[in-house]
Amino acid sequence: MSKVFIALQTNEDSRPIVEAILADNPLAEADYQPAMVKVSAEDTLVIKRETIEELIGRDYDLQEIQVNMITMSGYLDEDEDEFRLSWKN
Amino acid sequence: MQIDLRTVAIKPVRNTFDHIARRFGDKPASRYQEGTYDLQQDFKFHYRPTWEPELETFDERRTAIKMKDWYALKDPRQYYYGAWTIARSRQQDAAESSFEMIEDRGLADTVPADLRQTALDVLLPLRHAEWGGNMGNSYIAGYGYGAAITQPCLYHAMDHLAVAQYLTRMGIELGGVDALDAAKTAWMEAPMWQPLRRHVENLFVVKDWFEIFVAQNLVLEGLAYPLFFDHLDAHFAANGGTVISMMNRFAAEWAGESAKWVDAQIKVAAAESAENKAQLSAWARQYRTLTLEALKPLAERAFGDNADEVLNEVVSQFNTRCTKLGLAVQE
Amino acid sequence: MDMQVKKKKLGLKEKYAHMTRGLDWQPSYQTKEAVFPYATYEGIKVHDWDKWEDPFRLTMDAYWKYQAEKERKLYAVLDAFAQNNGHLGLTDARYLNAVKLFLTGISPLEYMAHRGFATAGRNFPGVGPRVACLMQAVDEIRHSQTQIHAISNYNKYYNGFHDFKHMLERVWYLSVPKSFFDDAFSAGPFEWMVAIGFSFEYVLTNLLFVPFMSGAAYNGDMATVTFGFSAQSDEARHMTLGLECIKFMLEQDPDNVPIVQKWIDKWAWRGVRVLSLVSMMMDYMLPKRVMSWKEAWEIYFEQNGGALFNDLARYGIKMPECLSRASIDKEHASHQTWSILYQYGGAAAFHTFMPSDEEMDWLSAKYPNTFDKYYRERFTYWREQEQKGNRFYNNTLPMLCQVCQVPMAVTEPDNMLQISYRESDYKGEKYHTCSDGCKQIFDDEPEKYIQAWLPVHQIYMGNCFPEGTDPTVEGFDPLAKVLEWYHLVPGKDNMDYNGSEDQKNFNAWRGLATKND
Numbered sequence: 001m002s003k004v005f006i007a008l009q010t011n012e013d014s015r016p017i018v019e020a021i022l023a024d025n026p027l028a029e030a031d032y033q034p035a036m037v038k039v040s041a042e043d044t045l046v047i048k049r050e051t052i053e054e055l056i057g058r059d060y061d062l063q064e065i066q067v068n069m070i071t072m073s074g075y076l077d078e079d080e081d082e083f084r085l086s087w088k089n
Numbered sequence: 090m091q092i093d094l095r096t097v098a099i100k101p102v103r104n105t106f107d108h109i110a111r112r113f114g115d116k117p118a119s120r121y122q123e124g125t126y127d128l129q130q131d132f133k134f135h136y137r138p139t140w141e142p143e144l145e146t147f148d149e150r151r152t153a154i155k156m157k158d159w160y161a162l163k164d165p166r167q168y169y170y171g172a173w174t175i176a177r178s179r180q181q182d183a184a185e186s187s188f189e190m191i192e193d194r195g196l197a198d199t200v201p202a203d204l205r206q207t208a209l210d211v212l213l214p215l216r217h218a219e220w221g222g223n224m225g226n227s228y229i230a231g232y233g234y235g236a237a238i239t240q241p242c243l244y245h246a247m248d249h250l251a252v253a254q255y256l257t258r259m260g261i262e263l264g265g266v267d268a269l270d271a272a273k274t275a276w277m278e279a280p281m282w283q284p285l286r287r288h289v290e291n292l293f294v295v296k297d298w299f300e301i302f303v304a305q306n307l308v309l310e311g312l313a314y315p316l317f318f319d320h321l322d323a324h325f326a327a328n329g330g331t332v333i334s335m336m337n338r339f340a341a342e343w344a345g346e347s348a349k350w351v352d353a354q355i356k357v358a359a360a361e362s363a364e365n366k367a368q369l370s371a372w373a374r375q376y377r378t379l380t381l382e383a384l385k386p387l388a389e390r391a392f393g394d395n396a397d398e399v400l401n402e403v404v405s406q407f408n409t410r411c412t413k414l415g416l417a418v419q420e
Numbered sequence: 421m422d423m424q425v426k427k428k429k430l431g432l433k434e435k436y437a438h439m440t441r442g443l444d445w446q447p448s449y450q451t452k453e454a455v456f457p458y459a460t461y462e463g464i465k466v467h468d469w470d471k472w473e474d475p476f477r478l479t480m481d482a483y484w485k486y487q488a489e490k491e492r493k494l495y496a497v498l499d500a501f502a503q504n505n506g507h508l509g510l511t512d513a514r515y516l517n518a519v520k521l522f523l524t525g526i527s528p529l530e531y532m533a534h535r536g537f538a539t540a541g542r543n544f545p546g547v548g549p550r551v552a553c554l555m556q557a558v559d560e561i562r563h564s565q566t567q568i569h570a571i572s573n574y575n576k577y578y579n580g581f582h583d584f585k586h587m588l589e590r591v592w593y594l595s596v597p598k599s600f601f602d603d604a605f606s607a608g609p610f611e612w613m614v615a616i617g618f619s620f621e622y623v624l625t626n627l628l629f630v631p632f633m634s635g636a637a638y639n640g641d642m643a644t645v646t647f648g649f650s651a652q653s654d655e656a657r658h659m660t661l662g663l664e665c666i667k668f669m670l671e672q673d674p675d676n677v678p679i680v681q682k683w684i685d686k687w688a689w690r691g692v693r694v695l696s697l698v699s700m701m702m703d704y705m706l707p708k709r710v711m712s713w714k715e716a717w718e719i720y721f722e723q724n725g726g727a728l729f730n731d732l733a734r735y736g737i738k739m740p741e742c743l744s745r746a747s748i749d750k751e752h753a754s755h756q757t758w759s760i761l762y763q764y765g766g767a768a769a770f771h772t773f774m775p776s777d778e779e780m781d782w783l784s785a786k787y788p789n790t791f792d793k794y795y796r797e798r799f800t801y802w803r804e805q806e807q808k809g810n811r812f813y814n815n816t817l818p819m820l821c822q823v824c825q826v827p828m829a830v831t832e833p834d835n836m837l838q839i840s841y842r843e844s845d846y847k848g849e850k851y852h853t854c855s856d857g858c859k860q861i862f863d864d865e866p867e868k869y870i871q872a873w874l875p876v877h878q879i880y881m882g883n884c885f886p887e888g889t890d891p892t893v894e895g896f897d898p899l900a901k902v903l904e905w906y907h908l909v910p911g912k913d914n915m916d917y918n919g920s921e922d923q924k925n926f927n928a929w930r931g932l933a934t935k936n937d
Contacts, residue, residue, distance in 0.1 A: 002727030006656075007630075009649050035637045035645060063478065066486050070652040071626055073724050076475040076660050080432045087731050099505060099929050101576035106568075107583040107907065123572055124565035128531050132589040133873045135602040140458045146605055147535075170562040171491040171569075178488030181481045192429075220443040224542060227554055231539030236531070243538055243558055250551065251480035254439045261430070261438070269442055277445060290449040 004074030004085040005040035006047075014068045020051035036070055045074070047083040112160075121167035126160050128236040149234050152299040154358055154365050159235030161361070165353045166241075166346070173244045177251070180339055187335040188258060196332045197262040204330035205263050211391045212317060212337070213260040213272040214282055218309075219253035221289035222246070225305040229298045238302075241350060245306065248347065252340045259336040281390055285383040299358070300372055306351045308376040311410065312384060314344040315403045321391050352414055359415040370417040377407070377418065436477035441470070444547035456545040462608040464680075465673035469546030472668055475660045476552075483555060487562070490650050494566060497646040502573045505929075511639040511707040513578065513926030514917050517770040518705040519571060519644060520580040522632065524769055525597045525697060527567040528588045532601040534560035536612055543609040549668075552661045556617075559654040566651065570643040577929075578922050580770050580914075583907040587769050590884065591906050592817075592875035593697070593761065594769075595825045599872060600694050604687075606868070610669065611683050617662035619687035623728070625655055626720040627695055631702050634710040663728075670735040677736050682864070685740040689857035692746045693824035696757045703754035703783065704775060712786035717750045742857035748833040751787060755795040760829050762802065763814035767899065769908055771917035774803040794836055811916050815899065817876045821854035822869055823861045827876075828854050846870060 006021075008014035014037065021028055021039050028041040039045065052060045062083045074085035103110070105118035108127045134146040144150060149159075156162070168176070191197055200208075226246035233239040260268045276282050288309075295301050318341040325333045334341075359366045381404065388396040411418040430438070447455050459466075500506075510516070534557050541553035568584075575581035588594045604615035633648035666684075669676045699713035711719075721743075729739040758772075765772035775783065780799065783791045802812050818827035821841075832840040842859035844851045846866040853859040862869045878884050882891055885901040903910055912921055 002730055003723070004727075009653075033634070035649065036634075063476075063482055063486065066476075066653055066657070067489050068653065069656045070649055071630065072656045072659065073727065075663065078432070078475060078477065087727060088734075099577065099932070102578070102925070103576060103582060105572070106575055106581070108585060120565075120569055123568050127585055128528070128564065129535070130528065130532070130585065130589055130598075134606075135595075135599045135873050136606040136868050136871050138606045139868070140461070140606075140608055146602060169565050170558065171495060171565070174484055174491055174562075175488045178484040181484045185481060216443060217445060223554070227538050227542040227550075227557070230557065231535060231542050239535070239538075240561060243534070243554070243561070246538075246541075246554060247480060247483075247558055250443075250554070251484075253443050254479050254481070257439050257442065266430075266438065269438055273442065273445065277448075287449040290447045290455070293447065293455045294450050 002074075002087045003040050003042060004045050004072075004087060005038055006045060006072040006085060007036055007038040007070040008065075009068045009070060010035055010037050011068060013064075016052055016055040017047065017065060017068070019055055021045065021047055024048050024051055044084065044086040046085075049081050119167065121164075121169050121172065124169040125163075125236050125240060129234070129239070147234060151232050151234065152297045153368050154299040156235075156358065156361055156365075160237045161357050162235065162238040162354050164237065164241045164350055166350055168241055168244055173241075177248070180342060181251075184255060184339040187338055188262075191262060191332055191335060199329075200263065200332050201329050204325055204328055204333065207321075207391060208325070208330070208333050209260065209264050209268050209272065210275070211321065211387055212333075213256060213264075213268060214276040215313075215317065216253040216256040216260070217273070217276045218285060218289055218313075219249045219256065221292065222249035222305055222310070223253070225292055225301045229302055233298045238354060242302070245347060245350075248343055252343065255336065255339050259333070262336065263333075281386040284386060288379055288383040291379075302351075302354065303369060303372040304376040304380075306347075307355055307411075308373060308380050308407075310344065310351070311348065311407050312377070312380050312403055314340075314348075315406060316384060316388060316399065317391075318344055320399050320403070324392075352410070355411075355416065356414045366415060366417070370411075373411055373416050373418050377404070432477055436474065436479060439479045440474070440551050441547055452545060456543060458543045458608055459545050462610050462679070464610045464669055464676050466545070466669075467672055469544075469548065471671065472546050472548035473664060474548050474552060475664060476657050478555065478657075490653060491562075491566075494646055494650045495569075498570055498573070498643055501570075501643045501646075506642055507574060507577055508926075508930050509640040509642070510926075513922045514771070514773065515639045515641065515705070515707050516574060516578050516922065517580070517772075517917065518632070518635065518701045519574060519641065520770040521697060521701060521705070522644075523567065523571045523581055524584045524587045524591070525594055526628075527564050527571070528585050529597055529601045530560050530564035530567065532605060533616055534558075534564060536601070536605050536616060539605075540609045540612055540617075549613075549661075549665065552664075556654075556658050556661060559658065562654070563647075563651045566647040570647040573643060577925065579909075579912050579920075580922075582913075586907050590875070591769050591908075592764075592767065592820075592879075593827075595820075595873070595875050596697065597694050599825050600690055603690070603868075613662065613665040614680060614683040615687040615690075617658070618666050619662075619684065619691050621655065621658040622662040623688060623721070623725055624691040624695060625659065626724065627716055628698055629655065630720065631698065631710060631713075631716050635702065635706045638708045638710050639706055666732070667735075670732070670737065681737055684737065685742060685857075686861050686864075688740040689742040689746075689855075689861065690824060692743070692749075693821075693826050693854075693858070696753045696826060696830075699750075699754035700758040700761065703786075704758040709782065712783075713754045714750045714786060717747070722747065742855070742860075745833050745855065745857065749830075751790045752794075752831065752836075755783075755787070755791065756830050757826075759795070759798070760818065760827050763812065764818070764827075765915055766813040766815070766910070767903065767906075767908075768914050769906070770913075771915065771920050771922065773917040774799055774806065806916065806918070813915075817879060819852060820874045820876050821858050822851045822872055822874070823853050823858035825872065825874060826854055828852065830854055 008017060018030055018037055018039060022030060025041050025045055028039050028045060031038045049060055049062050062078060065083060072085060074087050077084045104115050106123060109118045109122055112126060129147055138146060223246045226242045226249060230239045230243035230246060233242060260272060276286060292301060292304055318337060322334050322341060355369060359369050388400050392399045408418050537553045537557035537560055541550050541557050544550050571581060588598055604612050629648055629652055633645055636644035636648060669680050702713045702716060761768055762772045780796055805812055818829055820827055828839060828841050830840055832838040840855055842853045844859060844862050851862060853862050879902055884905050886905050889901050908914055917923055
């Protein structure tokens with residue numbers, strides 16, 4: 001088992017993203033640091049467009065995450081609906 | 090009493106970095122200047138490239154053109170990354186809203202069938218030539234000399250990729266995904282496209298980066314863009330194909346803007362010395378002939394009986410442009 | 421009238437494939453070898469470039485849209501910072517020495533990364549990696565420029581930033597990061613990707629950026645935090661590219677595995693040596709500290725790097741052996757590096773200083789196994805000497821490692837009394853390296869490393885004086901001439917922070933801003 005994570009700048013744009021991650025990944029943990037929030041989980045972390053859209057009440061393009069992302073670890077697989085980080089072993 | 094920080098006037102110790110001050114004096118410098126001048130290293134590289142051990146990492150000998158100061162080749166648009174990407178995002182916004190309107194209202198279906206076919210036959214395969222433009226300019230960005238010219242060449246390479254991608258979207262709008270395959274087959278096999286493909290492939294193996302700059306950015310773009318994005322575009326607009334113009338809006342605007350940058354480079358390099366002028370002129374003449382051969386069958390497909398007339402006009406404008414830049418291009 | 425059936429929008433993957441993969445073709449008027457001349461000489465075998473996966477799938481329109489948004493935000497902050505004398509909000513101007521190290525040692529190399537990825541973006545025969553490399557190439561010039569633009573405001577008020585590119589190419593310790601990038605650039609495209617794309621961007625970048633940026637945040641440096649985090653948002657893309665590239669090489673042919681392993685070993689070690697400069701920054705240069713170097717190493721290398729190498733094990737890739745030494749060195753790296761820079765602070769491009777008692781207590785707490793045992797006494801003595809007006813400057817010059825170019829003042833991992841050095845013979849000459857890791861690198865490519873332009877050797881050879889210098893005149897002061905050649909003014913740009921112009925100015929300006937007359 002290895003951890004994957006994503007770190008985002010702390011701001012209004014990333015608040016619903018973090019909320020969505022925590023809702024969709026029950027085992028994920030958020031670590032709030034000055035100016036940065038790091039969410040990690042064992043093996044897999046999924047960000048779902050639909051969950052974010054429900055939280056913000058508008059259409060959301062997952063590529064928008066890039067504006068506020070600081071770093072990540074794990075393999076990324078992204079399509080219109082999901083942004084998924086995982087280790088394959 | 091409360092003192093607001095902003096009211097404290099502190100005199101700067103210096104106004105800019107010393108290498109900028111050595112060029113322009115110690116006064117506040119622009120972001121373009123601080124982000125461009127002397128940025129490329131030019132002193133004592135530790136190791137010779139394993140891929141070209143006879144030269145240094147960055148080496149002035151990778152072109153026949155010689156400059157006392159490579160930073161004379163400045164970009165009149167003063168593009169540093171932020172300025173470039175913000176300018177392009179505005180153009181992208183405009184292009185995107187055109188595409189959205191066309192997609193939402195199904196406007197592509199209003200294009201008369203013959204114009205649609207011309208666009209698919211003549212414009213769509215050009216996306217491969219645009220990809221070639223990306224390769225040439227990324228070569229210059231890698232192997233050229235001095236941040237003033239290599240920087241905009243990388244932006245230019247990315248711009249070419251964008252034009253290729255807009256042409257792809259146009260193709261999908263006009264003919265669906267299958268049109269892309271047909272255009273690729275034409276690019277690979279149709280006799281009409283072989284001279285241009287051969288020309289583009291020949292440019293892939295040119296070693297002198299300034300020669301690529303002339304062949305690609307001055308000559309190929311200088312002849313092909315007016316042909317396709319002025320003359321052919323006017324033909325579309327006059328015959329009910331404005332939708333096609335809307336989809337090529339980015340390329341048309343961009344070609345006008347980047348030509349001014351290309352002109353500034355050629356002009357300065359030619360004015361530097363008689364040797365430069367002679368070399369640049371020779372390249373311009375050589376590639377004008379090769380490019381015209383490559384474009385002729387496409388012009389014939391696009392303009393039929395008027396092809397020669399249109400080509401002559403394009404060449405004559407090109408010659409006037411080159412002459413203004415200080416090149417000797419008359420036969 | 422027919423009802424228009426709205427065309428189904430293409431999915432991200434499909435759209436990206438048409439917009440990128442579809443553009444390329446197999447040349448037939450020129451050979452593939454002529455078009456991509458550098459694709460094979462390193463021995464990497466690729467059978468199918470289409471197996472390349474593009475994780476981010478950015479087309480240019482999306483790229484511009486998001487990047488422009490980042491740029492607008494960033495420059496708005498930089499403008500506000502400059503307009504409001506943001507530099508007076510720093511914890512202490514002493515902090516800026518870390519930023520000087522960054523501008524002279526990192527920013528010009530972001531430019532090198534830009535050029536390197538431009539060449540990689542031309543040289544790979546596959547369209548997927550070419551486009552990804554080119555996007556990274558433009559990102560890298562962004563990083564170089566946003567750093568210069570952010571730090572430009574500090575340069576107006578503080579010393580040592582003033583001629584950063586000139587210094588990078590000359591000042592002795594800056595040859596550590598410079599030679600790292602020169603080494604990668606002079607390699608082929610695949611090694612470049614392992615060196616910069618993978619080892620630097622994936623394995624080590626978090627150790628460089630996250631501590632630097634958190635340090636900036638802790639010390640009131642809003643300009644650096646802003647460019648740092650903004651740059652990092654591109655970094656996530658770059659890390660993904662680096663990892664994809666490794667995976668791709670390993671999956672294409674089993675013969676690639678030992679080559680890739682050798683490069684990973686080499687570049688992990690070279691990266692660790694460069695990071696010794698970051699270690700001292702974290703432990704000694706920040707007035708308000710974030711975490712110790714050791715803690716950063718444990719979180720960002722041992723944990724994350726561990727996860728990565730666990731994953732790569734399925735290809736037969738092992739964690740580089742040299743990294744086990746790095747995990748011993750983590751207890752010493754910052755103290756030894758700072759003590760080198762402190763001693764030779766007369767020839768550095770920033771100010772050095774000894775920690776206060778309170779800071780030493782922090783170091784003892786963070787390094788219970790080593791700080792009090794090996795370093796506290798020496799540092800206390802140096803501080804006492806300074807207070808007596810006897811600030812210690814070492815006027816001899818240290819020997820440099822032939823590979824990493826770090827001065828040979830680092831001790832053996834198992835013997836604190838023994839300076840670690842190794843020796844290789846090549847064509848009748850002896851070459852010295854600092855460790856097994858560097859010796860291995862040297863022995864593998866001696867023809868390359870004998871070319872190294874070692875700053876200290878060059879000084880002794882008389883190559884680092886201004887033009888027209890006559891070293892034979894009476895009373896010749898070589899150090900003064902070297903500094904002149906570096907474009908450094910003694911006492912103003914270097915030596916101790918206590919008593920420096922930076923210190924006086926900052927205190928006076930802050931007094932103006934916070935006190936009434």
